[in-house]
Amino acid sequence: MNYSEDRGAWYLLTGIIVGAVLGIVYTRYFQPVRYVDTSPAALRQDFKDQYRSLIAASYLANGDLVRASARLDLLQDSDTFRALTEQAQRALARDGATTEARSLGLLAIALGQAAPGPGQAITQASRLPTVTAALSTPSNLNNTDQGNSTLTVHQQDTQTIPESPELPVTTPNGIPETPLSAESFVMISMSEACDLPLSAPIIQVEVSDRSGNPAPGVLVIVTWVGGEERFFTGLKSEKGLGYADFTLNPEFVYSLRINENGSPLGNISAVRCTSDSGEPYWGAVLLKFGLQ
Numbered sequence: 001m002n003y004s005e006d007r008g009a010w011y012l013l014t015g016i017i018v019g020a021v022l023g024i025v026y027t028r029y030f031q032p033v034r035y036v037d038t039s040p041a042a043l044r045q046d047f048k049d050q051y052r053s054l055i056a057a058s059y060l061a062n063g064d065l066v067r068a069s070a071r072l073d074l075l076q077d078s079d080t081f082r083a084l085t086e087q088a089q090r091a092l093a094r095d096g097a098t099t100e101a102r103s104l105g106l107l108a109i110a111l112g113q114a115a116p117g118p119g120q121a122i123t124q125a126s127r128l129p130t131v132t133a134a135l136s137t138p139s140n141l142n143n144t145d146q147g148n149s150t151l152t153v154h155q156q157d158t159q160t161i162p163e164s165p166e167l168p169v170t171t172p173n174g175i176p177e178t179p180l181s182a183e184s185f186v187m188i189s190m191s192e193a194c195d196l197p198l199s200a201p202i203i204q205v206e207v208s209d210r211s212g213n214p215a216p217g218v219l220v221i222v223t224w225v226g227g228e229e230r231f232f233t234g235l236k237s238e239k240g241l242g243y244a245d246f247t248l249n250p251e252f253v254y255s256l257r258i259n260e261n262g263s264p265l266g267n268i269s270a271v272r273c274t275s276d277s278g279e280p281y282w283g284a285v286l287l288k289f290g291l292q
Helices: 002-030 045-062 065-073 080-095 098-113
Strands: 130-134 150-154 158-162 186-198 202-207 219-224 227-232 243-247 254-258 265-268 272-274 280-290
Touching (some): 045 065, 045 080, 045 098, 065 080, 065 098, 080 098, 080 227, 186 272, 202 219
Parallel strands (some): 202 280
Antiparallel strands (some): 130 150, 150 158, 202 243, 219 254, 254 265, 272 280
8 A cells, every 4th residue: 555655655756856857958959938028127238248348339429418328227237337438438448349348438428427317419410410428527527517518419409418427429420539549649748646545556647638628438548567457537427528547567567548549558557655653555557648
């Protein structure tokens, strides 16, 4: 009697296992699951990256920050600004895709300044406008006074749209031009800063345009023996739209240039400072670049 009951339990367990295996095989090869109208938040990580790149390219073409923000919200990232900046850095490290990285960086800068409002959208008409930026904020821009930046759109009528970064002119074939990425910046000044003790030595870069306004989205290239790092100005908007920094290894000597065609500035090394009590600490190399 006990033998019969034990055999029945095993048959039941075997039936469940065989049924589960057959169900998996059937749904995997004969009737796979097809997702219809699913949320972008359910996408794989690499597809999410493609989605962000398309949103950034669209924003670079039409300047519609409201729509770009709404599309990014569908990904349900815990920190949208960080997701964009990290993807921009990955794009540079992966294959040097500066156009993709710059579009992601500019979108991150725009989102990082303030929450978008209805006045930020630039509606693309049948003909594309020429867009120029006039930033009226000081170089020491912080989160409490970022509402001063303006963007002027030249069309038949002139309108002022707040809270938008400098956008490139879009060509007839839809490929956005990047004027600042083709410009040659010159060094205005180089100094050592020991005003604040740092846990590690850094390079601080400040880039401005011809009007003296901070220039976001400008490529900075730092090289050393056996390595290279690329990043953009403006990704730390709380320190200024034209600001970027890089942590140094005290054992290396570095070279820095602005944009691919910039002249390299060599022999950059860590700054060692000493307090009034004789305690050593790390300082910063402050480099300022501009267009002349």
